[in-house]
Amino acid sequence: MVFSNDSNDDEDDDDDTLESIQPSSESLERARQLFEQMMAMPNDNKETNEKEIASASPDADERYILATKTINKAVLSNRHSPPPLTAILRERRLKEIQLLGTLAHSDEAVNELWALWIAERGPASASNILHVEQLMSVESWNDAEVLLLSLIEEHGLHWAEPVNRLATLYYMLGRYQESKALCEIVLDTKPWHFGALSGIVLVCTAMNDASGARLWADQRLPPPGDRRTAWTQRAIENAKESLRQASLVGRSREIGQEEIMFRQFRAQLENNLRGDFGEDGDGGSDGEASFDAWA
Numbered sequence: 688m689v690f691s692n693d694s695n696d697d698e699d700d701d702d703d704t705l706e707s708i709q710p711s712s713e714s715l716e717r718a719r720q721l722f723e724q725m726m727a728m729p730n731d732n733k734e735t736n737e738k739e740i741a742s743a744s745p746d747a748d749e750r751y752i753l754a755t756k757t758i759n760k761a762v763l764s765n766r767h768s769p770p771p772l773t774a775i776l777r778e779r780r781l782k783e784i785q786l787l788g789t790l791a792h793s794d795e796a797v798n799e800l801w802a803l804w805i806a807e808r809g810p811a812s813a814s815n816i817l818h819v820e821q822l823m824s825v826e827s828w829n830d831a832e833v834l835l836l837s838l839i840e841e842h843g844l845h846w847a848e849p850v851n852r853l854a855t856l857y858y859m860l861g862r863y864q865e866s867k868a869l870c871e872i873v874l875d876t877k878p879w880h881f882g883a884l885s886g887i888v889l890v891c892t893a894m895n896d897a898s899g900a901r902l903w904a905d906q907r908l909p910p911p912g913d914r915r916t917a918w919t920q921r922a923i924e925n926a927k928e929s930l931r932q933a934s935l936v937g938r939s940r941e942i943g944q945e946e947i948m949f950r951q952f953r954a955q956l957e958n959n960l961r962g963d964f965g966e967d968g969d970g971g972s973d974g975e976a977s978f979d980a981w982a
Contacts, residue, residue, distance in 0.1 A: 688851060688854055688855040688858065688870070688882050688883060688885060688886025688887075688889070689801075689851075689852070689855055689882055689886075770843065770845060770933075770936065771936050772930075772933040772934050772936060776807075776933075777930070777933075777934070779803060779806075779807060780926070780929075780930045780933070781930070782803060783800065783803055783926060784923055784926045784927060784930070786799050786800050786803065787800070787879060787919060787922045787923050787926055788919065788923055790908070790915070790918075790919050790922075791911075791915060791916050791919040791920075792911060792915075793911065794911075797881075801882075804847065804848045804851075804880075805817070805848055807846055807847075807848065808842050808846050812838060812841075812842065812846075815834060815838055816838070816848055816849065816852065818834065819831050819834055819835055819849075819852055820852075822834065823855075823856060823859070828856065828859075828860060831852075831856055832853070832856060835849045835852055835853040835856065836853070839853070844872055844876065845876055847873045847876045847877050847880055847883070850869050850872050850873050850876075851869070851870075851873045851880065851882055851883050851886070853869055854866045854867075854869035854870045854873065854883065854886055854890075855886060857869065858886065858889060858890055858893070861893075863890050863893050863894045864894075866886075866890045867887060867890045867891065867894070870883045870886050870887035870890060871887070874887070876929075877926075877929075878922070878925045879921075879922035879925055879926060881907065881908040884903060884906055884907045884908065885907055885908075887899075887903045888900050888903045888904050888907065891903060
């Protein structure tokens with residue numbers, strides 16, 4: 688969920704007011720400025736084209752069906768299968784790890800991480816996230832929900848931010864079970880997502896789930912100190928492992944095929960050279976020409 692910078696206090700787990708999950712105006716403005724800087728970054732190499740999403744809201748039954756189909760389909764099909772790691776996604780993941788490291792001693796990177804998460808799937812999709820914020824600020828709940836569900840349908844669950852924003856929306860609407868489930872999906876993708884960690888504590892508190900609230904409160908981003916240092920180290924380890932797993936997506940098939948082709952090429956080259964040079968290793972111009980052709 689979206690939360691203010693002081694939400695990592697351990698003083699009061701029962702503060703479930705709306706203000707506690709809203710960023711300050713300076714924080715939001717800073718995040719927006721960082722996002723504007725990132726707008727110049729090239730878009731991801733996605734198989735699907737960016738599309739205009741209709742603002743018209745379906746009726747309640749259609750929205751329920753859409754939500755059920757979208758979340759269930761995404762959970763079953765790709766919850767444990769992240770998308771292929773493009774060069775841009777890898778660069779952003781490495782930047783995320785770098786920023787997580789700076790949290791050990793200060794909160795200066797919090798807004799940069801928010802901006803990075805928003806822009807994780809490119810400028811056009813990030814603009815849709817910012818549009819969701821505008822819709823939620825004027826209590827246009829239906830339109831915000833449809834837009835977020837459309838983003839999840841398009842990008843899947845491994846872009847955590849639309850899932851996180853949908854969790855925030857459902858919390859604000861009192862749909863706590865759904866909000867908690869979405870927070871868990873975010874934390875399955877990014878266990879270090881301090882927004883979702885803060886949000887799930889609020890949801891558990893609203894559900895009168897004291898044990899759940901305590902469990903998740905212990906995993907939130909602590910104030911600077913020894914606990915913050917340990918939290919940061921754990922977050923970096925998890926982020927690095929997530930990056931390693933993402934780098935393996937498609938590798939067993941595609942890289943394996945490339946390896947087989949390379950070995951076949953090498954065997955053909957060796958056979959060709961043996962035929963041209965003879966068993967004694969001698970060869971003339973014909974052998975050299977043959978080698979140049981393979982090279």
